Amino acid sequence: MKYIATIDDRSFEIDINEQGEIIADGQRLSVDFHSVADQPVYSMLLNGESFEASVSTREMTVEVLLRGRLFLVNVEDERQRRLRETTHMELEQEGEFTLAAPMPGMVVAIPVEVGQSVEKGDNLIILESMKMQNELKAPRDGKVSGVRVSPGDSVDQNQVLLTLI
Amino acid sequence: MFTKVLIANRGEIAVRIIRACRELGIETVAIYSDVDRAALHVRQANEAYLLGPAPSRDSYLRGDKIIEIAKAAGAGAIHPGYGFLAERDDFAEAVQDAGLVFIGPRPSAIAAMGDKGVARATVAAAGVPIVPGTEGIGDLSDEDLLAVANEIGFPLLIKATAGGGGKGMREAASLDEMPGLIKSARREAEAAFGNGNVYLEKLLLDARHIEIQVIADSHGNTIHLADRECSIQRRHQKLLEEAPSPFVDEPLRQKMGELACRAAEAVDYLNAGTIEFLVDKDRNFYFLEMNTRLQVEHPITEMVTGVDIVKEQIRVARGRKLRNSQEDITLNGWAIECRINAEDPYNNFLPSTGQLTSVIAPSGPGVRVDTGVYAGFTITPHYDSLISKLICWGETRGEAILRMRRALDEFRILGVRTNIPFHQKLLASPRFMVGQFDTRFVEERFKFEENDEEQERLEIIAAVVATLVTHRATQEAAQIIRQSERDTSNWKWVGRWERMQR
Numbered sequence: 001m002k003y004i005a006t007i008d009d010r011s012f013e014i015d016i017n018e019q020g021e022i023i024a025d026g027q028r029l030s031v032d033f034h035s036v037a038d039q040p041v042y043s044m045l046l047n048g049e050s051f052e053a054s055v056s057t058r059e060m061t062v063e064v065l066l067r068g069r070l071f072l073v074n075v076e077d078e079r080q081r082r083l084r085e086t087t088h089m090e091l092e093q094e095g096e097f098t099l100a101a102p103m104p105g106m107v108v109a110i111p112v113e114v115g116q117s118v119e120k121g122d123n124l125i126i127l128e129s130m131k132m133q134n135e136l137k138a139p140r141d142g143k144v145s146g147v148r149v150s151p152g153d154s155v156d157q158n159q160v161l162l163t164l165i
Numbered sequence: 166m167f168t169k170v171l172i173a174n175r176g177e178i179a180v181r182i183i184r185a186c187r188e189l190g191i192e193t194v195a196i197y198s199d200v201d202r203a204a205l206h207v208r209q210a211n212e213a214y215l216l217g218p219a220p221s222r223d224s225y226l227r228g229d230k231i232i233e234i235a236k237a238a239g240a241g242a243i244h245p246g247y248g249f250l251a252e253r254d255d256f257a258e259a260v261q262d263a264g265l266v267f268i269g270p271r272p273s274a275i276a277a278m279g280d281k282g283v284a285r286a287t288v289a290a291a292g293v294p295i296v297p298g299t300e301g302i303g304d305l306s307d308e309d310l311l312a313v314a315n316e317i318g319f320p321l322l323i324k325a326t327a328g329g330g331g332k333g334m335r336e337a338a339s340l341d342e343m344p345g346l347i348k349s350a351r352r353e354a355e356a357a358f359g360n361g362n363v364y365l366e367k368l369l370l371d372a373r374h375i376e377i378q379v380i381a382d383s384h385g386n387t388i389h390l391a392d393r394e395c396s397i398q399r400r401h402q403k404l405l406e407e408a409p410s411p412f413v414d415e416p417l418r419q420k421m422g423e424l425a426c427r428a429a430e431a432v433d434y435l436n437a438g439t440i441e442f443l444v445d446k447d448r449n450f451y452f453l454e455m456n457t458r459l460q461v462e463h464p465i466t467e468m469v470t471g472v473d474i475v476k477e478q479i480r481v482a483r484g485r486k487l488r489n490s491q492e493d494i495t496l497n498g499w500a501i502e503c504r505i506n507a508e509d510p511y512n513n514f515l516p517s518t519g520q521l522t523s524v525i526a527p528s529g530p531g532v533r534v535d536t537g538v539y540a541g542f543t544i545t546p547h548y549d550s551l552i553s554k555l556i557c558w559g560e561t562r563g564e565a566i567l568r569m570r571r572a573l574d575e576f577r578i579l580g581v582r583t584n585i586p587f588h589q590k591l592l593a594s595p596r597f598m599v600g601q602f603d604t605r606f607v608e609e610r611f612k613f614e615e616n617d618e619e620q621e622r623l624e625i626i627a628a629v630v631a632t633l634v635t636h637r638a639t640q641e642a643a644q645i646i647r648q649s650e651r652d653t654s655n656w657k658w659v660g661r662w663e664r665m666q667r
Contacts, residue, residue: 007624039523041577042633044626
């Protein structure tokens with residue numbers, strides 16, 4: 001079965017054969033793929049070279065932690081790719097972004113206000129948790145459309161703090 | 166002499182203290198909050214008692230309740246660990262008033278070192294150099310601050326007199342920007358501490374944070390256990406420490422050690438403590454503050470001196486003399502500690518909480534792991550994010566670094582994100598390897614997400630892994646549908662069929 005794996009803007013064509021063999025980027029490789037002790041950890045022997053990776057899947061993205069580095073991989077099979085290409089389904093930048101609290105904590109400061117334009121990476125909320133002040137940043141450019149909390153508020157995990165359009 | 170100790174702490178440090186007690190044949194009493202019932206320190210202590218709900222102020226900060234538990238359990242002493250109540254002179258006082266031994270300094274020494282103005286004045290009087298600034302006067306007017314700023318010289322720091330943790334702190338590069346910065350520093354200090362007073366301190370460039378471990382007994386002996394390098398920090402949080410410092414030579418070590426002992430003696434210090442210094446690139450050093458407690462990074466000193474600091478603390482608290490004189494203390498090899506925090510280095514070091522599904526700690530030659538967690542334990546957002554300390558010893562600094570890299574590779578923690586990838590990258594950076602860094606290195610010059618050759622090679626490997634995982638998930642989903650057609654095994658099915666035919 002043929003897949004296309006994408007990391008950032010680089011794509012790799014990976015063809016999985018049934019009997020312990022793959023073709024990655026035109027290279028034929030023997031592969032032994034083994035999940036370790038019922039954990040999301042995999043041991044992989046690729047042409048004899050041993051790799052170990054922990055893997056978690058979030059929405060469409062496969063997160064692979066390999067040798068101390070994190071890779072975010074999008075995997076599609078041929079059918080999905082064709083479908084996406086014909087419908088021009090692109091990752092949309094529009095729509096509302098909701099900033100939810102990644103953990104319970106206390107809102108220390110809100111350096112932005114409603115109506116303010118922000119750039120990707122700007123601090124939106126400072127949340128204190130685990131004795132640390134954590135900066136929650138804008139994932140993209142946009143405009144603050146709503147602030148649902150005030151400094152000093154205690155918030156629960158996943159509580160909506162702020163929205164961007 | 167006490168034979169039972171209550172440990173007024175949790176996590177790895179509580180476990181560390183329990184270990185010392187057990188080696189000395191002393192009984193241990195643990196305390197815990199609602200969410201820590203299954204914590205390692207509770208499992209390892211001889212006795213354990215519930216304090217209250219999870220938030221620290223209802224549990225680990227309840228000094229009154231802790232003293233009550235100690236008395237009820239028949240403990241003769243309390244070890245505060247670090248954090249929580251460790252540097253509260255009123256708690257130390259209350260422990261003594263209850264007729265118990267506080268394993269730490271006298272309350273008067275905690276109080277003297279806790280007030281920044283008093284601490285600076287006291288050690289300066291004892292002949293210890295302090296960072297130039299506005300000494301002794303914490304409530305200068307804006308005009309006075311501007312007048313004195315030129316004498317101190319730029320760049321300088323505006324700091325909150327009542328402050329800490331970087332709140333109300335501003336950096337000023339010139340006189341022009343001073344008025345605005347003083348105003349905002351005052352506002353922030355007022356909001357945070359209810360006190361808008363600020364003072365000025367010269368900003369040392371290229372400064373390193375190097376500290377000296379001291380320990381004193383009640384017979385008038387104070388010795389130091391050499392230096393620790395703690396310049397690898399992020400937002401004033403230490404991440405990695407090493408002993409000794411690659412920057413300190415023997416004459417400097419002796420000089421800093423002597424002055425550290427003198428600073429401790431100036432407040433009639435008892436038990437273990439740490440004098441923090443800032444050291445500039447010309448090897449001038451200045452007193453920063455004293456931590457009147459056991460430090461997180463004490464193990465690296467233990468590794469290179471061979472002294473078990475926690476056991477020594479207990480002996481000193483029992484009224485014994487120090488086991489070593491200054492001449493006995495020699496350094497052997499090199500030690501590094503990496504603080505393993507439940508933080509996501511790929512997402513701005515946000516704390517990561519949840520259940521640890523798997524923990525495999527490194528082992529082998531020269532490796533020590535101090536931890537308070539295990540697989541199945543849940544990391545909650547109530548306490549700090551330190552889950553483990555990985556300490557490696559080597560004959561040389563080079564060996565210690567390579568050993569640490571090996572040990573980090575072995576460390577497997579699943580369930581929460583950790584800063585292990587950060588440490589791996591740091592230990593591979595050329596500037597760290599040659600020992601050229603200061604307190605701003607991590608924030609200003611170190612690029613965590615920088616790509617290199619290895620990155621490209623691993624990308625395709627990661628792509629293969631992700632594809633195989635996706636493929637497997639698809640196959641399994643397909644199999645589950647097939648299985649539901651007949652959910653028992655064929656053998657069972659045949660057996661039933663045969664019985665029906667009888």
